[in-house]
Amino acid sequence: MTKTRKVQSHSLNRLTQDKHQQVLPTTFYMTQGSMGMMSTVELRGSCLYYSETSELDEEPIAIPSLECWGSFRQALDLLQAGRWQSGYTNPVALNGHQWEVKIEYPDDLLIESRGSNAYPSYLDADKKGLGKPSLDWRLLTHAVVWLTEGRCNRGALEL
Numbered sequence: 001m002t003k004t005r006k007v008q009s010h011s012l013n014r015l016t017q018d019k020h021q022q023v024l025p026t027t028f029y030m031t032q033g034s035m036g037m038m039s040t041v042e043l044r045g046s047c048l049y050y051s052e053t054s055e056l057d058e059e060p061i062a063i064p065s066l067e068c069w070g071s072f073r074q075a076l077d078l079l080q081a082g083r084w085q086s087g088y089t090n091p092v093a094l095n096g097h098q099w100e101v102k103i104e105y106p107d108d109l110l111i112e113s114r115g116s117n118a119y120p121s122y123l124d125a126d127k128k129g130l131g132k133p134s135l136d137w138r139l140l141t142h143a144v145v146w147l148t149e150g151r152c153n154r155g156a157l158e159l
Contacts, residue, residue, distance in 0.1 A: 023070040025103050030144055032099035041144055041152050050152045061151040068147055075143040076103065079136050080122045081111045088115035097133075101140070 028043035033053075040051045041061075051058035064072070076082070081103070090096075093116075100114040113120065121134035133141075145152060 022105070022107060023066060023073050025069070025105050027102055027104035029102045030100070032097065032141075034095065034097050038098075039152065041148060048148055048152075050148065062148045064147050072143055072147050073105070075139065076109075076111065079120075079139060081113075081120070081136075081140065082109050083122070084111060084113040084120040086113055088113070088118035088120060090117035093117040099137075 025043060028041070028048070030042075031038050031040040033039055036053065038053055040058075042049050042051075046063050047060045048062045048064065049058050050061045081101075096117040098114075098116050099119075101111055103109075103111040119134040119137040121136050123139070124135040
């Protein structure tokens with residue numbers, strides 16, 4: 001192999017590695033539900049797992065492709081999820097929908113947020129504080145359902 005080909009091969013490998021680091025999260029955890037019925041999607045290795053209420057009934061549901069992870073990352077960027085507050089609460093509603101999200105990427109993007117009957121709402125700021133899922137939350141939830149090929153769309157997962 002010539003020196004030029006070695007450099008090109010090394011550059012291609014480095015580019016592929018960089019792409020992996022940009023689109024593959026190191027942490028992915030999302031749980032939501034109410035009245036003790038919780039749905040959770042969690043990344044372990046390269047596989048997403050789904051469970052309802054407890055870890056006893058968890059099951060592997062998807063190994064997303066690099067392209068799918070890339071599209072999901074674009075959705076997070078569109079939603080400005082990295083700017084979400086750490087907590088959202090609706091003091092008027094005591095029971096209802098609780099949720100938690102933690103998604104972390106090697107490039108220092110960290111989304112760590114939770115809520116109780118309140119949601120991030122950058123795209124539909126006029127709906128803030130109404131106690132109903134915001135457009136931002138609905139888009140995130142739909143993106144997770146899409147990422148898992150619809151296999152987490154049951155139980156307490158609210159759309």
